[in-house]
Amino acid sequence: MTRLAFIGGGNMARSLIGGLLKTGVAASSISVAEPRAEARQELGREFGVACYADNRQAAGDADVLILAVKPQIMPAVHGELKDVLARQRPLLISIAAGVRIDQLERWFGHALPIVRCMPNTPALIGAGATGLFANRRVSAEQRALAQHILDAVGLTRWLDEESLLDTVTAISGSSPAYFFALVEALEDAAFSQGMSRDTARALAAQACLGAGRMLTESGEDPSVLRKRVTSPNGTTQAALESFAADHFNQVVARAVAAATRRGGEMAAALDDTP
Numbered sequence: 001m002t003r004l005a006f007i008g009g010g011n012m013a014r015s016l017i018g019g020l021l022k023t024g025v026a027a028s029s030i031s032v033a034e035p036r037a038e039a040r041q042e043l044g045r046e047f048g049v050a051c052y053a054d055n056r057q058a059a060g061d062a063d064v065l066i067l068a069v070k071p072q073i074m075p076a077v078h079g080e081l082k083d084v085l086a087r088q089r090p091l092l093i094s095i096a097a098g099v100r101i102d103q104l105e106r107w108f109g110h111a112l113p114i115v116r117c118m119p120n121t122p123a124l125i126g127a128g129a130t131g132l133f134a135n136r137r138v139s140a141e142q143r144a145l146a147q148h149i150l151d152a153v154g155l156t157r158w159l160d161e162e163s164l165l166d167t168v169t170a171i172s173g174s175s176p177a178y179f180f181a182l183v184e185a186l187e188d189a190a191f192s193q194g195m196s197r198d199t200a201r202a203l204a205a206q207a208c209l210g211a212g213r214m215l216t217e218s219g220e221d222p223s224v225l226r227k228r229v230t231s232p233n234g235t236t237q238a239a240l241e242s243f244a245a246d247h248f249n250q251v252v253a254r255a256v257a258a259a260t261r262r263g264g265e266m267a268a269a270l271d272d273t274p
């Protein structure tokens with residue numbers, strides 16, 4: 001049984017743990033390091049996983065360490081794990097936005113197998129999307145193991161270039177928030193027209209689910225699906241023309257560029273960190 005240790009038990013760790021347990025991974029194979037006592041209790045109660053305040057204890061005899069702390073915490077974490085890493089040489093999987101493999105190698109050790117990946121919170125319900133990139137120390141078996149872990153919670157894609165992970169962050173790591181924001185905006189708009197928030201949210205969220213399922217299950221091009229909704233001179237055309245007049249595609253492209261750029265900035269801020 002592969003032993004997984006999460007370093008950091010926050011939002012994304014919870015999504016991955018919840019998703020993994022739903023696929024039949026045993027709670028006894030997962031340990032979590034989390035500094036906040038209340039969060040440790042919640043994790044234990046909700047998922048039945050062993051939780052520790054101490055990173056070393058959680059990493060114990062793990063085969064795979066999943067680094068799930070905020071990027072700026074990463075440099076602090078490596079000092080605590082030095083002994084464990086030297087002894088066990090586990091596979092490291094970092095999910096931190098921006099943080100580059102050369103930085104992880106500098107902090108955690110150049111000889112270690114490291115996979116940098118970018119999942120997203122829908123992993124919790126098995127609908128995650130993850131981009132992955134491996135350093136040259138990662139063996140074929142470890143690559144398969146990393147993929148197996150992330151496949152369990154959704155779709156995976158290996159990237160040819162590490163820099164594209166910042167693009168992954170922008171289009172799937174962060175994008176659940178964009179869809180949530182769209183549903184919030186639809187709800188606000190319907191509310192302003194007199195609909196109850198409850199009904200507006202239910203209808204908008206279901207349309208979001210339906211559109212997402214059609215996109216992933218029909219195999220059809222999004223533009224074909226869009227055209228099928230858009231009756232000539234109908235209501236959808238009116239809405240899409242309004243989006244176009246407000247330069248919707250440019251609005252989205254600018255937001256994706258901002259998120260991608262931010263990933264690079266977050267990494268650059270850590271360049272001088274020993």
Ligand SMILES: NC(=O)C1=CN([C@@H]2O[C@H](COP(=O)(O)OP(=O)(O)OC[C@H]3O[C@@H](n4cnc5c(N)ncnc54)[C@H](OP(=O)(O)O)[C@@H]3O)[C@@H](O)[C@H]2O)C=CC1
Binds near residue numbers: 008034035055073097
């Ligand atoms: N949220 C998301 O949608 C996604 C996040 N990510 C990445 O995942 C990582 C975690 O993000 P997220 O889960 O949202 O953040 P959270 O803040 O929710 O989780 C991070 C957790 O790490 C804990 N922590 C802080 N310091 C340490 C330490 N020294 N050792 C161990 N644990 C520590 C924090 O505890 P405390 O609260 O007490 O500080 C917190 O519970 C980030 O690097 C982010 O870029 C990747 C994809 C999607």
Ligand SMILES: O=C(O)[C@@H]1CCC=N1
Binds near residue numbers: 097173
């Ligand atoms: O907002 C962030 O920085 C993280 C990375 C992707 C989603 N949440």
